Amino acid sequence: MRGRTPWVVVPLAAVGVAYVALPFAALLQRAPWTSLLDEVRRPVVTDALQLSVTTALAATAFSLVIGIPLAWVLARTSIPGRSSVRALVTLPMVLPPVVGGAALLFAFGRRGLLGGPVYDTTGLLLPFSAWGVVAANTFVAMPFLVLTVESGLRAADTRYEDAAATLGASRWTIFRRVTVPNAAPSIITGALLCWARALGEFGATVTFAGNLQGRTQTMPLAVFLALESDRDAAIALSLVLIAVSLAVLVPLRDRWLAG
Amino acid sequence: MKLHARARALAAAWALAAVLTACGSDADGDGERAAAGTDEVTTASTAQGGTRAAAPDAAIEGTVTVFAAASLTDAFEEVAAAFEAGNREVTVELSFASSSTLREQILAGAPADVFASANQSNVEELVEAGAATGAADFVENELQIVVPAGNPGAVKGLADLADDDLLVGLCAQEVPCGQLGREALAKAGVTPSIDTDEPDVRSLLTKVGAGELDVGLVYRTDVLAAGEAVEGIDLAPDQEVTTTYPITTLTDGGNPEAGAAFVAFVLSARGQEILASYGFDPP
Structure with missing residues (x-):
């Protein structure tokens, strides 16, 4: 294959790499290396990191539970309006996250479409809580899982499922024992993408869940506020976020290469 | 009354407001309390306002670029329109963002003629960096x-x-x-x-x-x-706590005459009248 490299591709790819690498290099160049450890140990950072990691995990878990069945319906059924459903489900990817956050507030807020009656009867409130962060993350990040799993399901060989059916397996058993394991690579990739997107979520979170250290202040929110007052702290926070993201994205890349 | 119509539109378009907010504007009027350290930038104000307002019709032309704190958005749009009405050869270009964002842009070489900040420290920093020349307090909030x-x-x-x-x-x-x-x-x-x-x-x-x-x-x-x-x-x-907004011309602006005229207009009776109609107090 190496002999067949179309050479025009190489410089363009190099431009692509440089374009992404340069801002990160600039960030590293501005980093307060000497005080980095102190910056990272501050409670505001550890609180935000812990909240970010756990809420992103929870959002990924919710996305898996809802998203895999959704991807299956999109990939394997021919329900009417399927393409509209797909468009709807991917809408959060193109919507500015802040608009998503406002929409969530209209739906699940104290005066929201669903949130209003729920609050009036039970006193339960999603905004301004860690669950609100999870809700915002799920809304924004789930499409990444759904689309990835859907394309995985489309590419999968359905004859295994046919064989399982002829052997007498129930539909649920087939889904659980054949379909999902077959789609495992795409599910793992989708889950990682979903988690990474949730980890970096800003707009929907701040609009829907607000910002309070230890309760709803995730890393991106802490970075944003630190930028207003203390650039060194903001860069230090960003580096932590980048390090955590890379720890996830590198295995993700390996999986793609392996696949 | 203009204010009223605007208010109703805003209330109705809550979603829009949310979108606008999102664009990172810190709209907050960024205002810092009128701290003790701000005195030196306020002294130039009256003199500047007085002398320059006297010659509003001097032959100024071209585009004047005004960077203003997001909290000034509505008020400055009207101020700019009134300024243009009085200086037909001049076009005002307004750019609104949080004062600290605008400060960073100016320090990075953005070609602005005027900077109206909702807090003193941003302007002080520009003066120290040599990017701004003398500031005048123009409203209080x-x-x-x-x-x-x-x-x-x-x-x-x-x-x-x-x-x-x-x-x-x-x-x-x-x-x-x-x-x-x-x-x-x-x-x-x-x-x-x-x-x-x-x-x-x-x-x-x-x-x-x-x-x-x-x-x-x-x-x-x-x-x-x-x-x-x-x-x-x-x-x-x-x-009660209050904050004072300074306005200043910038040294790297492309149109210093028009910039100075705009600052003078903001400080003039007419400019102050417009700002007052949006709820700002005189400094």
């Missing part, structure tokens, strides 16, 4: 308690912000309106039970206007701009 229309939390004063049962929002302490709010609370001896530290004043206002928060602390001009969706409650006289 003050903090107000904001509640949703109808005041569902039955808020009466700052003391209610300590109520655990109310949903309380402040500006984050990193932004000036958050610092100012905490100053007022400290004066009142109130430890607030905060549910969210909003990144800017407009996002706080938006959440109060939607009824998702029971009470917040914002600028009086923001309460006016939000119209019927919210109600403002004045702070008790001994709790």
Whole structure:
């Protein structure tokens, strides 16, 4: 294959790499290396990191539970309006996250479409809580899982499922024992993408869940506020976020290469 | 009355407000309290306003680029229109963002002629860097308690912000309106039970206007701009906190004459009249 490299591709790819690498290099160049450890140990950072990691995990878990069945319906059924459903489900990817956050507030807020009656009867409130962060993350990040799993399901060989059916397996058993394991690579990739997107979520979170250290202040929110007052702290926070993201994205890349 | 129409439009278009807020504008009027250290930049004000306002019709032309704090958005659009009406050869280009964002852009070489900041420190930094020449204070703003229309939390004063049962929002302490709010609370001896530290004043206002928060602390001009969706409650006289906005010409601007004329217009009686109609006090 190496002999067949179309050479025009190489410089363009190099431009692509440089374009992404340069801002990160600039960030590293501005980093307060000497005080980095102190910056990272501050409670505001550890609180935000812990909240970010756990809420992103929870959002990924919710996305898996809802998203895999959704991807299956999109990939394997021919329900009417399927393409509209797909468009709807991917809408959060193109919507500015802040608009998503406002929409969530209209739906699940104290005066929201669903949130209003729920609050009036039970006193339960999603905004301004860690669950609100999870809700915002799920809304924004789930499409990444759904689309990835859907394309995985489309590419999968359905004859295994046919064989399982002829052997007498129930539909649920087939889904659980054949379909999902077959789609495992795409599910793992989708889950990682979903988690990474949730980890970096800003707009929907701040609009829907607000910002309070230890309760709803995730890393991106802490970075944003630190930028207003203390650039060194903001860069230090960003580096932590980048390090955590890379720890996830590198295995993700390996999986793609392996696949 | 113009204000009224604007207010209604804003109340109706809550979603739009949310979008606008999102664009990172810190809208908050960024205002820092008129701290002791600000005196040196205020001294030039009257002189500058006086001399330059005297010659508004000097042959100025071209484009004048004005960077202004987001909290000035509505007011400065009208100010710019009035300035253009009086100087037909001049076009005003307005750019609104948080004062600190604009400061960074100016330091990075953005070609602006005028900078109107909602806090003193941004202008002081530019003066120190040699990017701005002498500033003049042009308006004052003050903090107000904001509640949703109808005041569902039955808020009466700052003391209610300590109520655990109310949903309380402040500006984050990193932004000036958050610092100012905490100053007022400290004066009142109130430890607030905060549910969210909003990144800017407009996002706080938006959440109060939607009824998702029971009470917040914002600028009086923001309460006016939000119209019927919210109600403002004045702070008790001994709790009042105010902030002063400076305006300055920039040394790297492409049109210094027009920039100076714009500053003079803002400081003139007509400019002050427009600003007052948006709830700003004279400095």
